[in-house]
Amino acid sequence: MNAPGAPLSGYELFARWAEDDPTRPAVDDGAEVVTYGALRRHADALATRIAASGVHPGDAVxxxxxxGYEFVVSVLAVWRAGAAYVPLPPAQPRARARIALTDTSAPLVIADHEPSPPIRGPKVLRVDRPGVAAEPADVPGPLAYVLYTSGSTGSPKGVAIGHEGVVNLALAVAEHFGDLDGARVLQFARPTFDAWVWELAMSLLSGGVLCLPPDGTVLAGVELARVLRKLRVTHLSAAPSLLGSLPTGGLPHLRTLVSGGEPVTQALVDRWAGRVRLVNAYGPTETTVCATLGACAPGERPTIGRPLRGVTVLLRREDGATAAPGEVGEVLIGGPGVGRGYVNRPEQTDESFLTDPHSDRPGALLYRTGDLARLLPSGDLEFIGRIDRQLNVRGHRVEPGEVEAALCRHPMITGAVVTADGRGGMLAHLETDWAVPVPELRAFLKETLPEHLVPSVFVPVHRLPLTAHGKVDHAALPTPDRSRPLLGHDYVAPRGQVERELAALWSVLLDVDLVGAVDDFAALGGTSVDLLRLRDEVAARWGVRLAAAELVEARTVRLLANRVTTPVPQQRTPPPGARRGRVPEREGNA
Structure with a gap:
């Protein structure tokens, strides 16, 4: 062990707890409890075999x-040997594993089964078999782990995270929560997801118990609640999409929920904040899991809170200047949690990892997140969305995250995804178990958003589709059909020739099968672009030229039919110069 002082690695943090009390429980799977002392012996024994395999400090394994338990032991052993671990889950494509092994030049693979097909290049060490031992180096390597994420080029990229990031994370969460010594933390995340490191930091690196769910358990809804009860879990971290499925009753031990990976919804806050401590966690993989934490209170708008100890957050405007309080800017994160870059991706590293001019640490970096946020008067940060999801809606630059956040403040909506609708407007997929009429949604959004930020089409779903990591799967979102949306009133059939012709015209313009006589044009998905097309069709068929304002007022088939058959006399054209200085109207939803 190193001399007393600041811990130099995640293993050293764990070992200090093991030395303090070897008998304290470390891992509990519901059938067996392993103590800190036993876990350390298992990890140290495997570390000697790793060293005997020729692994040196700084290598990747x-x-x-x-x-489960074997993975926990393997991670601690790799760290004890001075190396960095690279998760290669058996279920992932072998080609992806080859990329990771080649990228990191890993000399060794630890396996709990015989790889098929065989791995070429690195040695294979079976964790479930005895082997030769050698004393590992007592010096931690520079890296703790390399996690592979999807790359914009289609090839996965490895994020290299140093031990200083893991140590800072563990010390920061222990300070923030204040009750992790003895806490029982569910191991919810998969090893390829950086939230696995978060759960390790909250448990074994902070004196707590890591609770392992049974293999093959579906961790959602009532099944997740059963696991939480059986393992007496006190702290649970998961995406809001999954936390929303958890029943509120019958969880006597649960005292802290951490929501992360996606923006937390107002419905989730209202559901849980008064029952347990609900915390909103924010941070990309490149900054060691988490950079900020925000406490959620009942009835209050959720934020991503404030930086963890040792972490700095800067907001930069598009012109490169620092964003003023209240201004939206790109989030730049600094501190010991910022990774070393992308393995063998120098151009991508240079694009995202910048020299930190504000730090006195040698080689300190800032990470460009691509996220947008603003600083609130309270000192908390409000997450706005992603730069790269920005839409152009009829000349307006729109960040979908802002619209999604507004939708999720509706008490009957538990999740929302906003995308382009293919017709120049926006499409909102809503996770809800309630029949919320479109006019109610539009009126609710207009309380906080300008007209051009109100989606034109709403698609309710019982549950948003999720990826294996619990995030929304955009590719699996259902395509809207032509059925009449929920409008809050019954269908009223058109009467007379003009109403029937107008209803048929609206059906074609708005791609809706059934249009009633009193259905609202905007509620059916009509936009200002559709209004212009409608104006031209009315003029061509009935010889009546209506102004855009008149079309907005005649918002139903019945009202428009009355206007077409009894047109209002046209006003006289104003004299030259009368309209000087008028600002052209922006196009928005009707």
Missing amino acids: GLLVGG
């Missing part, structure tokens, strides 16, 4: 281990 692949972990072809399914998860």
Whole structure:
């Protein structure tokens, strides 16, 4: 062990707790409890075998281990040997594992089964078999782990995270929560997801118990609640999409929920904040899981809170200047949690990892997140969305995250995803178990958003589709059909020739099968672009030229039919110069 002082690695943090009380429980799977002392012996024994395999400090070691206790032991052992671990889950494509092993030049793969097909290049060490031992180096390597994420080029990129990031994370969460010594933390995340490191930091690196769910358990809804009860879990971290499925009753031990990976919804806050401590966590993989934490209170708008200890957050405007309080800017994160870059991706590293001019640490970096946020008067940060999801809606630059956040403040909506609708407007997929009429949604959004930020089409779903990591799967979102949306009133059939012709015209313009006589044009998905097309069709068929304002007022088939058959006399054209200085109207939803 190193001399007393600041811990130099995640293993050293764990070892200090093991030395303090070797008998304290470390891992509990519901059938067996392993103590800190026993876990340390298992990890140290495997570390000697890793060293005997020729691994040196600074090397990378692949972990072809399914998860659970063996994965925990393997991570601690790799750290004890001075190396960095690279998770290679058996279920992922072998080609992706080859990329990771080649990228990191890993000399060794630890496996709990015989790889098929065989791995070429690195040695394979079976964690479930005895082997030769050698004393590992007592010096931690520079890296703790390399996690592979999807790359914009289509090839996965490895994020290299140093031990200083893991140590800072563990010390920061222990300070923030204040009750992790003895806490029982569910191991919810998969090893390829950086939230796995978060759960390790909250448990074994902070004196707590890591609770392992049974293999093959579906961790959602009532099944998740059953696991939480059986393992007496006190702290649970998961995406809001999954936390929303958890029943509120019958969880006597649960005292802290951490929502992360996606923006937390107002419905989730209202559901849980008065029952347990609900915390909103924010941070990309490149900054060691988490950079800010925000406490959620009942009835209050959720934020991403404030930086963890040792973390700095800067907001930069598009012109490069620092964003003023209240201004939206790109989030730049500094501190010991910022990674070393992308493995063998120098151009991408240079684009995203910048020299930190505000730090006195040698080689300190800032990470460009691509996220947008603003600083509130309270000192908390409000997450706005992503730069790269920005839409252009009829000349307006729109960040979908802002619209999604507004939708999720509706008490009957538990999740929202906003995309382009293919017709120049926006499409909102809503996770809800309630029949919320479109006019109610539009009126609710207009309380906080300008007209051009109100989606034109709403698609309710019982549950938003999720990826394996619990995030929204945009590719699996259902395509809207032509059915009449929920409008809050019954269908009223058109009467007379003009109403029937107008209803048929609206059906074609708005791509809706059934249009009633009193259905609202905007509620059916009509936009200002559709209004212009409608104006031209009315003029061509009935010889009546209506102004845009008149079309907005005649918002139903019945009202428009009355206007077409009894047109209002046209006003006289104003004299030259009368309209000087008028600002052209922006196009928005009707």
